[in-house]
Amino acid sequence: MLKPLLIEIGVEELPAIPLLKELQNIEKKYLEILEEYKLISEFEFYYTPRRLVIYHREFATKQADSVEEFFGAPLAVAYKDGVPTKAAEGFARKCGVSLDELSTSVKNSKEVLYYKKDVAGKPSSELLPEIVNRWLKSLDFGKSMRWGSLQESFIRPIRWVNTQLGDELVPMHIYGVDSAKKTFVHRIANFDALDVDNIKSYFDTLKNGGVTLFQDMRALKITNDIQNIEKEQGVSVEIDEDLFEEVVAITENPTALLGSFDEKFLELPPEVIITSMKEHQRYFPVFKDGKLVNKFVVVSNALTDDFSEVIAGNERVLRPRLADGLFFWENDLKNGLSIEGLEKITFFKGLGSVADKIEREKHIALALFEKFDIDAKKEDLERAVTLAKADLMSEMVYEFTELQGIMGYYYALKAGESKDVALAIKEQYLPEGEESPLPSTPLSAIVAMSLKLDTLLALFSINQIPTGSRDPFALRRAVNGLVRIVNAFGFRFDINKDLKELAQNYEGIDFEKLENFILERIKRYYKVNPSIIEAVLASGERELLALGQKIEILDNLANSEGFDDVTSTFKRVANITKDMDLSSELRVDETLLQENAEKALYKRYQEVINTQHASLEEELDALLGLKPELDAFFEAVMVNAEDEALKNNRKALVASIYKSILKFADIKEVSI
Numbered sequence: 001m002l003k004p005l006l007i008e009i010g011v012e013e014l015p016a017i018p019l020l021k022e023l024q025n026i027e028k029k030y031l032e033i034l035e036e037y038k039l040i041s042e043f044e045f046y047y048t049p050r051r052l053v054i055y056h057r058e059f060a061t062k063q064a065d066s067v068e069e070f071f072g073a074p075l076a077v078a079y080k081d082g083v084p085t086k087a088a089e090g091f092a093r094k095c096g097v098s099l100d101e102l103s104t105s106v107k108n109s110k111e112v113l114y115y116k117k118d119v120a121g122k123p124s125s126e127l128l129p130e131i132v133n134r135w136l137k138s139l140d141f142g143k144s145m146r147w148g149s150l151q152e153s154f155i156r157p158i159r160w161v162n163t164q165l166g167d168e169l170v171p172m173h174i175y176g177v178d179s180a181k182k183t184f185v186h187r188i189a190n191f192d193a194l195d196v197d198n199i200k201s202y203f204d205t206l207k208n209g210g211v212t213l214f215q216d217m218r219a220l221k222i223t224n225d226i227q228n229i230e231k232e233q234g235v236s237v238e239i240d241e242d243l244f245e246e247v248v249a250i251t252e253n254p255t256a257l258l259g260s261f262d263e264k265f266l267e268l269p270p271e272v273i274i275t276s277m278k279e280h281q282r283y284f285p286v287f288k289d290g291k292l293v294n295k296f297v298v299v300s301n302a303l304t305d306d307f308s309e310v311i312a313g314n315e316r317v318l319r320p321r322l323a324d325g326l327f328f329w330e331n332d333l334k335n336g337l338s339i340e341g342l343e344k345i346t347f348f349k350g351l352g353s354v355a356d357k358i359e360r361e362k363h364i365a366l367a368l369f370e371k372f373d374i375d376a377k378k379e380d381l382e383r384a385v386t387l388a389k390a391d392l393m394s395e396m397v398y399e400f401t402e403l404q405g406i407m408g409y410y411y412a413l414k415a416g417e418s419k420d421v422a423l424a425i426k427e428q429y430l431p432e433g434e435e436s437p438l439p440s441t442p443l444s445a446i447v448a449m450s451l452k453l454d455t456l457l458a459l460f461s462i463n464q465i466p467t468g469s470r471d472p473f474a475l476r477r478a479v480n481g482l483v484r485i486v487n488a489f490g491f492r493f494d495i496n497k498d499l500k501e502l503a504q505n506y507e508g509i510d511f512e513k514l515e516n517f518i519l520e521r522i523k524r525y526y527k528v529n530p531s532i533i534e535a536v537l538a539s540g541e542r543e544l545l546a547l548g549q550k551i552e553i554l555d556n557l558a559n560s561e562g563f564d565d566v567t568s569t570f571k572r573v574a575n576i577t578k579d580m581d582l583s584s585e586l587r588v589d590e591t592l593l594q595e596n597a598e599k600a601l602y603k604r605y606q607e608v609i610n611t612q613h614a615s616l617e618e619e620l621d622a623l624l625g626l627k628p629e630l631d632a633f634f635e636a637v638m639v640n641a642e643d644e645a646l647k648n649n650r651k652a653l654v655a656s657i658y659k660s661i662l663k664f665a666d667i668k669e670v671s672i
Contacts, residue, residue, distance in 0.1 A: 003166035005043075005059035005124075006199045007132055009052045009174075010160035010184060016249035018141040018155060019047065029138045030054060037127055038063050046213050048252045050184065053213065055199075059165065063121030070095050072113030075104060088113060125165055129172035132163065136174065150176050160184065160193065167198045185209020186252055188303040210303040211252045219248045222299055225256030226284070229297060233258065235288045237297050243278055250282075251301040258286070259311045263294045265322040268329055269410045275400050276321045281314070328395040337390045337411040345392065348473075350462045354389050357454060361385050364502050365450040371498070372491050374442035376420065384424035384447050387412060391425075405429050431481045438488050445489050452478040453502060460514050461506040479521035486544045495519075496542040515542070522547065528555040531671045538666035546616075553617045554665050557624065558672055567670055569627045569634075570661065574668040576639060577655040586656045592649040597636040601629040605657055620664045626657060 027045045034040045039060055046053040072078060072091035079088060084099055092099050095115040105114035136154065144153040152175055161179040163170040172179045182193040183202060189210040196202040203213070212218045222244070226237050247254070265273060270285075270292040277283035277296050286295040298314045300307060343355040351357070362385045369381050391397045391408035400407075409426030413419070420443050427444040428451050430436060439445040456478055459465070466475050486493050495518050496511075503509055522544075523533050528551060536550045557563060593599045604626060613619035639654065641647045661667060 001061045002041075002058040003061055004199050005054075005056040005128075006162065006164045006202060007054040007128075008160075008162040008183060008202070009132075009136065009158060010162070011050060011052070011154070011158050012156040013049045014047070014052075014156055014249070015141075016049075016246040018143070019249055020245055022139055022141050023047075026052075026139060030135050033131055033134050033138070037131055038066070038121075039124060039127070039131075047215060047249070048211060048213060049250050050252065051213075060124060061165065062123045063127070065121050066119045068117055068119050070115045071105065071107050072102070072115075074110045074112050078113050091115075125168070125170050128163060128165070128170045129174070132161075132172060133174055148176060152176075162196065162202070164196075164199055164202070186211050186303050212254070215248055218251060218254050219244070222247065222251075222254050222256050225254075225299075226297060229256060229258050233286075233295075235286050235293065235295065238274075238285045238287060240278060240284070243282060243284065247282055247299045251299060253301055253303050255300045255302070255307065257298050257300055257307050257311050257314075258295060259283075259298055259315050259318070260295045261315060261318055261322060265326060266292065266294055268322070268325050269406070271403055271406050272325045272329065272396065272400065273322065275403060276325055277318065279400075279402075280321055281318055283314070283318070324399070325396070328399055332394040332396055332407070332411060333414055335394075337387055337408065337415045337417075338393065339386065339390045341393045342389055348459070348462075348464070351458045354392065357458070358385060358389055360454045360458065360505060361388070361447075361450040363505060364453050365446055367502055368446045368449060368491075368493075371493075372442070372446065372489075374446065376441070376443040380418055380420050380424075381443055381446060383417065384421045384428075384443065385450060387417070387421070388425050388428050388447060388451070431484050433477065434480070438484060442489055445485050445491070449482060449485055449491075449493075452481050453499075456514070457499070457503050457506045457509060460510070460517075461503075461508045463508070463510075465513060465517065475517070476521055479518050480525055483522060483525055483544055483548065487548050490545060492543055492545050494543045526551050529558065529670075529672065531669055532558055532665075535665040535667060535669035538669050539662050539664060549616055550664050553620055554670070556617070557620065558670060564672060566624050566627050567667055567672070569630050570624070570658070570667040572634065573630065573654055573658045574666070576651060577658050580651065580655050582655060582659045582662065586652045586659060588653045588656060589645075589649050592646060593653075594646070595637045597629075597632045598650060598653065601626070601633045601657075602653055604629045605653070605660075609660060616664070620661070623657070623661050623664075624667075630654075630657070 027043075030043070030045070031040070041056055041059050043054055043056045046055070070091070073085075073087040077087050078085055078091070088099060088102075091113050092102060095102070095117070097115060101115070103114050103116075104111050106112070137152075139155075141155040144155055145157070146153045147157040154175060158175040158177055160182060161172065161174050161177050162181060162183050163172060163179045164181065169179060169181050180193075181196050183196050183205060184190075184193055185206060186209055194205055194209065196205050206213050212221065226239070230236055273292060274285045277285055281296075281298070284297040286293055286297060296314075296318065298311070300310045302310050304310070339355065339358070342358065343353045345354045346352075347354050347357045362382060365381055365385045366378070369376075369378060387408065388405075389408075391404055391411060394407055394411065396407050397404045405426050405428050409422045412422035412425055420441065423441060424439075424444040424447040427439040427441075428447045430439050430444075430448055439448045455473055456475055459473055459475060464473070471477075482493070485491065495515055499514065500511060503511075519537060523530065526533055526548070532555050533551055536547060536554060539550070541547050541550060588602060590602065593602055608622045608626065611622065613622060633654075637650060639647065639650045641650065
């Protein structure tokens, strides 16, 4: 029989961010437990700040009956001279029956002891307490807490449990709470527990009590409210996705409202205002004609028809936040942008101060400036690197650490620095992730590369290498950033040769470990068949720009029609040359070419290598285009001829072709 099932776990206010981090696992973990208990059925999961809810429209009232089979030892082991052995006796005990009740079956071509028993399914009401308890214990919200005299812990104290199968209460005692047909609605509607006789009554009670249970409906309500504000006021509201999800998670009855603040605070850089509103108050910033205006959107959880006091209260709360920001801004402008004091801030134990890091970054930046020959002023580069960390001494960055670099940009402009210098200071940390923007100028790109390269070299010099998920200095992200920058700006940077040249001021670096670390990140960075990357790496290519280009080229070719046939031919080429030293000079004596097929292959190969190809892709395509001539060669020519000179000449021809392709990739490594 099927009946609806409701499971409501009532808690004190859930912190939004830990809940959202675990959100993707909550349903999955519950489903895994249902599968284990053989009670799988479709369900929906809802949450508000005060409850976690699972609802099955149809749930089996008992497990299905099943059959359990047990296979024991082979008969030759179970019986000796017709007498049961310990193996037989142990199997009978395991099955809970006598030896006479055992039978035999065939398994893996052997006759073995066998027992089958019918297992009646248990009532769901008996299993649900255990299921719910296991589900709650499986959830990982990071930190948890204990309350009262309980030894168990959860993200927040559990205050009520409401579990109903059909119209019947499922008795259970969880985290010190007995289940009951009760729930709590919005605190403004009613502070006390309300009786809910059945599941329909439960949903009606929440709705009438000011609780929008369904998170998708809360999200839609907030979206519609904001769109109405935009339309009525002629403004646009910037929706931060993470903040939006957090607001949905902390409200039961959301209403988006428009508030305002004193125009004098618009003197502040927009990032200061936006950060203050988002991080401290969970407000959304408002723009008009692309410019920040003195308004904000707050999502209220109040249950009222008059929101004037709610708006006024939020305006009062925001004002001192912005006043603090204005105070910091004015003080910092008086003090100016200075690196004085950075020598007292430790970058990392064993790596000196932030001032020391600046000097190392400057050395790298100047070397990259010469190498890449960009259209910019050398003095601007030196100035940008010198001032890049100066805003760490500002009061604003002390209060809002996430604004480092950004505040340096504004302070640099106010101090009369050039726009290029200020922009490089602002963009030094870019890119900060896969979706993050890149530096906007070559000068900024070099400053950003210098920061990342110094952090890599410095930490590897003291053996601070990321292990597992531990990566406190985001070295993996630094490598991804380097790859993105060189690809975007066309910088040629060799992770073997160039890194060693830049590392002259660093001691103790294991360059093999460093190169392997970078290559592991590259393998994860490019979203292609892993064998494509391995094939390109096997060519020995370590220059990042060329590496990316070759991976893209080979991936395109690998996805083209007929590539399997091409690889089969060139894998044969690789096998023939596997014992040859391809690093040595390979000579083909044209006078020793006897067969028409080898003459045709040699002629075509010479045409390919002596042609000026428009691109790397065209060159590789032309080399792989030797397949027909190679196939004809293998068909008509005996490579391992008895004449040693002929054999060596033919192998040299084949090896020369493979060596030319090996500049791009080791084709034999590709598996499609």
